[in-house]
Amino acid sequence: MHEINWVNFACQLLGGLGLFLFGMRMMSDGLQKSAGDSLRSILEKLTSNRVIGAFVGVVVTAMLQSSSATTVMVVGFVNAGLLNLTQALSVVLGANVGTTVTAQLIAFKITSVALPAIGVGVFLRLFSKVPRFQYWGEVLIGFGLLFLGLQVMTQSFVPVRQSDLFREAFIYFSINPLAAVLAGALLTMIVQSSSATMGITIALASTGLIDFYAAAAFVLGENIGTTVTANIAAIGANKTAKRAALGHFLFNAIGVIYMLILLTFFTEFVDRITPGDANFVNAEGFHPYVARHIANIHTLFNLINIIVFLPLIGFLALLCEKIIPGKDIPDANATLLDDNLIDTPDMAVRQARKEVQRMSGYALEMLIMARKALFDRDLRLINRIYELEASVDRMEKEIGSYLVRLYQTPMTERNSLYINSMMHVIHDIEKIGDYSESIARYAEKMIQEKMDFSDAARDEMADIFDVAIRFCTHVFEGYNTGRFGIWVDTADENLIDQMKIQFKNNHMDRLSSGVCSVAMGILFVDILNKLEKVGDNAFNIAQILVQRELE
Structure with missing residues (x-):
């Protein structure tokens, strides 16, 4: 045999x-x-x-x-x-x-x-x-x-x-x-x-x-x-x-x-x-x-x-x-990223971009609520900002980890560039959330210590807040839709810088004339600095959009 x-x-x-x-x-x-x-x-x-x-x-x-x-x-x-x-x-x-x-x-x-x-x-x-x-x-x-x-x-x-x-x-x-x-x-x-x-x-x-x-x-x-x-x-x-x-x-x-x-x-x-x-x-x-x-x-x-x-x-x-009976109970804190999509990079990148869009929405919501909490002295809004900050921090970690795993798979050069840009964008979005949380903490301190801005300071603070919110809104819409030329006007970033300098000078005049207290003035300058940094991070995202258009 x-x-x-x-x-x-x-x-x-x-x-x-x-x-x-x-x-x-x-x-x-x-x-x-x-x-x-x-x-x-x-x-x-x-x-x-x-x-x-x-x-x-x-x-x-x-x-x-x-x-x-x-x-x-x-x-x-x-x-x-x-x-x-x-x-x-x-x-x-x-x-x-x-x-x-x-x-x-x-x-x-x-x-x-x-x-x-x-x-x-x-x-x-x-x-x-x-x-x-x-x-x-x-x-x-x-x-x-x-x-x-x-x-x-x-x-x-x-x-x-x-x-x-x-x-x-x-x-x-x-x-x-x-x-x-x-x-x-x-x-x-x-x-x-x-x-x-x-x-x-x-x-x-x-x-x-x-x-x-x-x-x-x-x-x-x-x-x-x-x-x-x-x-x-x-x-x-x-x-x-x-x-x-x-x-x-x-x-x-x-x-x-x-x-x-x-x-x-x-x-x-x-x-x-x-x-x-x-x-x-x-x-x-x-x-x-x-x-x-x-x-x-x-x-x-x-x-x-x-x-x-x-x-x-x-x-x-x-x-x-x-x-399989029952209903799904949506978890607002749960990310929609699925490791099963990693073997299909084009789909995984698409899903990651949706999560970045959701993260940017949270950060923008935090900035808007920080303005309202500051002027309306609303502790409920401040607590909501703290909750969103935890969500934004967690999303940065989870999206970043997902993108790192995704980057290790074979993919097109275009997807590789998308992932690289998203890694930078989620960092900038997270920083905008951090600055909004800092402003919320200043608002909480003002409420607890019964402090308030002068009328002139309130008007200036409202003006720079409006420009920062407008700039972030346009940048996020430009990034999430890809329509940079329509949505984004980077002149707002320069305007925020100019307003910060001008309002600081005005603040010094108010201090010298006794209209504003030293403690309140320190908070005023700190909030101006945070909003100026918000503009810087939004500008970083706008630069990524400009680079994408040039490519």
Whole structure:
């Protein structure tokens, strides 16, 4: 009997799987970077229309080359409040169809172009100065590694055909499709990639270790296993995100159940519509046509599933709400950043910018309330400023930490510049919050010690406050909308500096004439200094906007 080198088998299988997974990841990263703006544009056009949602899921998954990446991203969007449950379920349904593109690609078995693709890709990646060509170089490298890995995995199974133990085990899958479904689901849970499991299934079937019927059952199991990733991502998310992940599992699991009952008919139908005989064996002992049959099984199953469940998506959403009852209680202090989006940098940057917008809104609110608290002597507003200051400080830390983690992922130069600018902006916003809190503490001291400005000092303080608030409002709107030329007038920063100097001189005149006390005068100057610093930090943000326009 032929002796099998199990160490060599394990090394080949793991090495081939590693090449396959790395190729998938590199191809996905390259596609994301080259199509990042298109990806964002597609998602921004998503409406409550379930058909459009499913189409978006197909397109985005085809771009990402991973249904797991799409569903994890959807869970992140739901958790951030960007998608409702019905929208999310329609996108995930489409993602199941989109991921079949990978299987169809694998079925071409164009291993002869793997090495040339890697060669051309490396040349573009290393020697091209154009970012878009570099990204497409990554796509080609990933494409080549994917097929190279598939070839290595297939070759690793060739000696195993001589093992009676393996043959008997895989024959068991042919007569017990439920066991094959469970094996496919378990393998996908372990590998965390239905595409990789699909590659292993094709390798097994191509070498004749499993027949087409067992391979079809494996494919059904892979569709259940791939839902685990989204459910893991939903741990710690809000109830709506958990329902979206549950919905993904339900329509895949239900689809597998009815398809398993019809599996004999289903495989016969696919065999009829697919060229070549799935059971044909060539001179080398390989099954050359079975890969396309398996890919078609995968595609047809998910197409049928989307046809069945798309009209019923509202009922499915209600079922998920019944299984996971209750309402989400929004936490005003919770950030909307989701680590699940980090693997999709374009989406993560977009979400981080929304958090920066929310943070700037808090800082502006603090400045406005500081003015009102100072003149209306309102302790309630002062306490609210203290609460917002804690929120702004926490947001700076969380956004900054998120941006650091995001910066470590592959991304476009544009996103890299956005992240770099956001790191500076959140610092300036936090400082504006600090100065507003300092002014609130001065207001609290004035209330406690029954101190007040003279009429002239009150008028001057009101004037410089109004300019500072106006300048911050325009800068924040310019940064958050990107419309710098429309919103921002940096002349306000110079005006604040001039007003501070002029009002300090006026204050000295009032001191010399006895109109203003020394203690009150010190508070007056301190508040002027804080407002001047507010203008400086707002100007820093305006400069970042100017730099962005010049680029």
